[in-house]
Amino acid sequence: MKWIVSNHKMNLTKEQIETYVNQISSLKSMNKLVFCPSNIYFSYFQNQENFQLGSQNVADRNMGALTGEVAVEQLKSLNVKYVIIGHSERRNILNETEEMIHQKLKLTLENGMIPILCIGEKEEEISEREIILKEEIDSAFSEQSNLDQVIIAYEPIWAIGTGRIPTPEEITSITKWIKDYVKEKYQVICPVLYGGSVSENNIEELNTVLNIDGYLIGGTSLDVEKLKVIIEKTEEEV
Numbered sequence: 001m002k003w004i005v006s007n008h009k010m011n012l013t014k015e016q017i018e019t020y021v022n023q024i025s026s027l028k029s030m031n032k033l034v035f036c037p038s039n040i041y042f043s044y045f046q047n048q049e050n051f052q053l054g055s056q057n058v059a060d061r062n063m064g065a066l067t068g069e070v071a072v073e074q075l076k077s078l079n080v081k082y083v084i085i086g087h088s089e090r091r092n093i094l095n096e097t098e099e100m101i102h103q104k105l106k107l108t109l110e111n112g113m114i115p116i117l118c119i120g121e122k123e124e125e126i127s128e129r130e131i132i133l134k135e136e137i138d139s140a141f142s143e144q145s146n147l148d149q150v151i152i153a154y155e156p157i158w159a160i161g162t163g164r165i166p167t168p169e170e171i172t173s174i175t176k177w178i179k180d181y182v183k184e185k186y187q188v189i190c191p192v193l194y195g196g197s198v199s200e201n202n203i204e205e206l207n208t209v210l211n212i213d214g215y216l217i218g219g220t221s222l223d224v225e226k227l228k229v230i231i232e233k234t235e236e237e238v
């Protein structure tokens with residue numbers, strides 16, 4: 001059983017989301033399906049039993065005066081179970097800092113939700129990948145409790161939205177490295193997802209990576225027919 005997490009990013013209009021929710025309402029899968037729409041659409045996704053809800057972000061502090069942000073307490077009250085934290089678009093475009101990511105992880109864990117911590121290197125950092133991943137893990141993980149609840153998403157930044165993916169061998173070895181590192185340093189076993197240009201065309205190849213626990217899917221998740229192919233092909237592997 002794998003996680004198939006759809007990250008809609010800043011996409012879909014009200015009409016499109018209505019159609020989308022209609023289309024996914026009949027999805028059945030042995031995998032764990034998680035949808036992370038824009039926060040403004042959470043109400044369209046309520047009361048569905050075949051999937052869980054995730055947020056693309058959370059504020060780095062508790063509910064209160066912070067215009068435009070969404071608090072963990074608010075997400076929890078809407079039955080949001082998963083929270084994507086530290087996505088590279090937020091790190092790089094919105095200058096989200098390691099300190100903010102650490103706080104977001106802390107609040108999410110304290111509130112019993114499941115964080116999906118995104119880590120990954122830029123193209124020019126490939127040769128020092130492990131150093132980058134280590135820094136991202138350590139700054140987020142240090143002095144936290146309940147780390148066994150964390151899901152890590154390995155998303156090489158150069159693979160996001162580009163149609164390029166690492167080879168299955170590379171993903172196998174990086175995933176193993178991540179799992180070994182957190183086990184040794186933090187004594188936890190964290191599932192690791194792969195994200196970056198996952199599509200209906202490369203899912204069979206990706207499914208040959210035995211030690212990944214699922215996928216974080218951006219662009220392709222906006223098309224339910226393509227998402228269905230990913231779900232079905234991944235089901236065959238279960």
Ligand code: 13P
Pocket residue numbers: 007087155159160161162195196197198216217218219220
């Ligand atoms: P794409 O699937 O569009 O490459 O995006 C990946 C991603 O960033 C998911 O969080």
